[in-house]
Amino acid sequence: MFELNKTLTYQGLVLFWKQIKDFLITLGEIGVNFSRVVRYILNLRINISETIEQSKRFAFDSLPISLTIVGMTSIIIAMQLAPELARQGGASYTGMLSALVMVRELAAVMSGFAIISMVGSSFASEIASMAVTEQLSAMKVLRVDPIEYLIVPRFCAGVLFMPVVFIISATFGLACAGLVSNQTADLSLLNYVTSMWHGLYVRDIFIAILKSSFFGGTIALISCSCGYATRGGAKEVGLATTKAVVWSFLAIAMWDFIFASIFYL
Amino acid sequence: MTLEVKNLVKTFDKRKILNNISFKVENGETLGVIGFSGSGKSTLLKIIAGILYEDSGSIIFPKDSEVAMAFQYSALFDFLSVYENIAFPLVERKELRGKYTQEEISKIVHEKLRMVGLEGIEDKYPSELSGGMQKRVGFARAIVTNPNIILYDEPTAGLDPVTSTMIENYIVQLKKDLNAACVVVTHQLSTIKRAVDKVIMLYQGDIVFRGSVEELLSGVNPYAKQFVNASIQGPMNIAT
Numbered sequence: 001m002f003e004l005n006k007t008l009t010y011q012g013l014v015l016f017w018k019q020i021k022d023f024l025i026t027l028g029e030i031g032v033n034f035s036r037v038v039r040y041i042l043n044l045r046i047n048i049s050e051t052i053e054q055s056k057r058f059a060f061d062s063l064p065i066s067l068t069i070v071g072m073t074s075i076i077i078a079m080q081l082a083p084e085l086a087r088q089g090g091a092s093y094t095g096m097l098s099a100l101v102m103v104r105e106l107a108a109v110m111s112g113f114a115i116i117s118m119v120g121s122s123f124a125s126e127i128a129s130m131a132v133t134e135q136l137s138a139m140k141v142l143r144v145d146p147i148e149y150l151i152v153p154r155f156c157a158g159v160l161f162m163p164v165v166f167i168i169s170a171t172f173g174l175a176c177a178g179l180v181s182n183q184t185a186d187l188s189l190l191n192y193v194t195s196m197w198h199g200l201y202v203r204d205i206f207i208a209i210l211k212s213s214f215f216g217g218t219i220a221l222i223s224c225s226c227g228y229a230t231r232g233g234a235k236e237v238g239l240a241t242t243k244a245v246v247w248s249f250l251a252i253a254m255w256d257f258i259f260a261s262i263f264y265l
Numbered sequence: 266m267t268l269e270v271k272n273l274v275k276t277f278d279k280r281k282i283l284n285n286i287s288f289k290v291e292n293g294e295t296l297g298v299i300g301f302s303g304s305g306k307s308t309l310l311k312i313i314a315g316i317l318y319e320d321s322g323s324i325i326f327p328k329d330s331e332v333a334m335a336f337q338y339s340a341l342f343d344f345l346s347v348y349e350n351i352a353f354p355l356v357e358r359k360e361l362r363g364k365y366t367q368e369e370i371s372k373i374v375h376e377k378l379r380m381v382g383l384e385g386i387e388d389k390y391p392s393e394l395s396g397g398m399q400k401r402v403g404f405a406r407a408i409v410t411n412p413n414i415i416l417y418d419e420p421t422a423g424l425d426p427v428t429s430t431m432i433e434n435y436i437v438q439l440k441k442d443l444n445a446a447c448v449v450v451t452h453q454l455s456t457i458k459r460a461v462d463k464v465i466m467l468y469q470g471d472i473v474f475r476g477s478v479e480e481l482l483s484g485v486n487p488y489a490k491q492f493v494n495a496s497i498q499g500p501m502n503i504a505t
Contacts, residue, residue, distance in 0.1 A: 045359070132340075137316045138340035141333065142354040142406075149357060 010192045026247065030225045036147045037155050037221065047153050054157035058119055058216065060166055066114035066169045074173035075180050075258050076103065082185035086213045089189050095195030098177040103204050104264070107170035109256055112215040114169075115162060116248040120223035121156055123246035128237040129226025136228070151224040155217055162216025172207070211259045266291045266496050267330065267446035268313070268414050273322035275308055284470035286322070293412065295440055295447040297478075299492060301501065304467040307449040310334065310416045312430040313448065326414060333412035337419040338370035341391040341401035343406040348374055348387035359399045361410075380442065381435055400434065408439055415439065417449040421456050428451035453492065457481065466492060468501050 038047065082094045125149060130136050138148045178192040226244035230236050268290045275283040283304040292298045298306045311317040314334045326332070341350050355361050365373070378384050381401040391399055398419045400420060407415060420436060421429035436451055437460050447469050449461055456463060457478055464481045466474035466488055473488040474481065484490040493498030 047357075133338060133343075134336050134340040135342055138336055138342075139312075139407075140316055141314045142358065143360075143412075144354065173497045178452070184387070 005259055014217055015061070026148045026226070026243070027231070029229050030222060033147060033151060033228065034223045036060045037152050040148050043090035043152065044214055045148055045152070046156055047149060050149065050153035053062065053072045055161045056155045057122075058115065058161040061122075062111070062115045062118040063168065065112045065118055066165050067172050068182050069100075069110045070169040070173040071176045073099065073106055074102060074177040077106075078180035079184055081161055081189060082181035086185040086187070086260060091181075091185050092195050094181045094185065094187055095178065095192040095197075096199030098181075099196045100204075101198030102170050102173045102177070103200065103208050105256070107173055108208050108212045108215060109252065110164050111165045111212065111251045113199055114251070115158075115165065116223075116245055117215065117254070120219045120248050121241050121245050122225040123220060123223035125237055125241045127224055128230035128240040129227075130239060131228060131230040132233055146228065151221070151228065152219040154224050158216030158218075158220030159213050160216075162219070163212040165216075166208060166212035193200045207259065207263050210244070214259075215252055216253050218255060219248045222247045222251055267326055268448070270309075270313065271323045271325060271327040273309070273324070274320045275312060275317070277308075278321050278325075281318075281470045285368060285465075286467075287470060288466070288472075288475070289449060290446040292446055294435070294480070295449055295460060295462050296396045297457045297464040297465065297499055298448060299305050299434055299452045299457065299464060300453065300467035301492075302452075305470050306467055307337075307418055309467070310418050310448065312341075313414075314416055328464075330462065331410050332413040332414045332416065333407035333410065334416040335400070335403045335407045335418065335420060337422055339391070339396075339399040341399055341402055341406070343391050345390075346387065346391050347378075347383075347391070347394070347402050350391070350483075351377055351409050353406065354410055358410075361405060373409060374405075376465060377409050378402075380408065380439065381405045383429075397424055397432065400424070400432055404439065408443060411443060413443065413445050415447045416441070416443045417447065417451075418454065419450060421451065421453050429455060430459070437497065473500075488495040 027113045078094065078098060081097060082091065085094050114161075127136075127146075130146075136146045139149065154194050174196060178189055178196070181187040181192050182189055221261075223244040226247065232241040269288075271287050273283050274281070286305075286309060288296065288351065298309060300306050312319050314332060320430040322373075334368060345353065349356075351497070352370050355365055355370050355373065375384070377386070381404050383398060383401050383405065386394070386398070387474075391402070396403065417436060421432050423430065433456050436447065436449065436456075439445070449456060451457065451461075461478055462476065463477055465472050466481075466486075468488060475484045476486070476489075477493075480486070481489045482493055484493065487500050491501055
């Protein structure tokens with residue numbers, strides 16, 4: 001029994017160490033790729049046509065699911081918030097609270113989740129497939145750096161177009177919340193919009209846009225890095241995609257915490 | 266001399282894959298690299314191509330050399346058409362960007378496609394092509410920059426005998442047209458017989474045979490004899 005426990009403890013420690021090692025290796029790979037991406041951007045070596053292509057994916061592919069998630073979330077919040085505030089005599093605060101929640105937190109985070117599932121996962125699996133079918137090796141032999149050709153345009157698309165998705169989603173979310181408040185708490189749309197303006201601060205909007213930009217760049221960088229480091233076959237492509245999604249979720253949560261700590265603490 | 270490999274050593278996980286490998290390939294010459302699976306042939310090719318790094322030793326070729334590689338499974342970019350695949354280095358490589366006009370690129374791509382006997386498939390995507398056609402498009406992409414060193418990784422693997430012969434003929438033809446030094450990694454004796462001038466054989470990271478095709482087939486070297494006869498009995502233990 002003692003021997004069995006010892007073996008299990010040993011195996012547990014080995015597994016734990018492997019996880020730590022994997023974590024550090026992945027972090028290192030993302031860091032190295034980031035530094036190379038920055039170097040290319042600073043040298044203005046950005047493939048414009050490829051960036052436009054990837055921007056389309058960022059903006060259009062994720063927009064339907066982003067609008068759905070943000071819209072549904074804002075509807076649910078308004079459904080619960082508006083009648084309750086109306087009962088407490090604070091119906092006129094509905095717009096303000098919705099705007100605060102939507103702009104400061106929900107729209108950016110929910111859009112981020114949508115982009116991870118729609119775009120980030122496809123970036124990771126696409127580049128991982130290229131890695132296991134030697135397409136990345138072929139690119140290197142043809143003396144075209146895959147970082148420049150594949151990762152830089154995706155990173156730029158993320159940084160530039162995640163804010164666009166955020167702005168559209170937030171506007172849509174606020175509109176949904178207004179309609180639901182009107183239906184559930186009998187709050188006129190004019191009152192809702194007036195109240196909403198009280199909750200919209202230019203500073204908040206700029207912070208949210210900056211945060212979205214960080215989210216977009218991070219999702220693109222993590223997803224591409226996980227794909228780029230893939231070796232093996234179909235199983236590893238799947239693992240790389242899962243890893244990209246998990247790491248992107250964690251990174252979004254981390255950035256959100258950092259932004260909240262810096263700007264709202 | 267175009268390509269020289271000197272005392273090349275490569276280790277993976279403390280296991281020596283290549284142990285002091287040295288050889289030379291001249292212009293207009295093709296070296297065949299044979300050996301069992303896992304003997305380090307593809308690793309050798311990847312080191313010459315610059316995909317992997319050697320632990321020690323050196324790869325020597327003139328500074329202005331252009332190295333090209335045709336991959337075992339073609340490694341065509343599946344999101345690009347045949348035309349875009351072949352034009353890829355002309356359009357995307359930093360030092361070639363802007364060097365050619367669209368008309369010049371089109372002319373070069375069509376010429377390379379003609380050299381591998383494929384015309385009229387420019388707009389097709391790799392998934393629409395047969396294995397043999399993919400290989401030839403891979404060749405066309407490899408030679409688009411007129412390389413003087415061409416590396417072939419298992420060029421006839423998985424192909425029917427007739428298509429294999431056609432591929433072997435193209436290897437010979439491209440070598441002549443470009444006066445290139447070629448290295449062909451292969452398991453196929455037919456490829457050795459038709460497309461290769463001299464041969465080295467790897468086993469457990471060492472060169473166990475070095476000579477002409479005739480010497481390989483003569484059966485004097487016990488390693489070569491076992492390989493040529495496809496025999497389980499011999500100095501090489503296939504379980505390793």
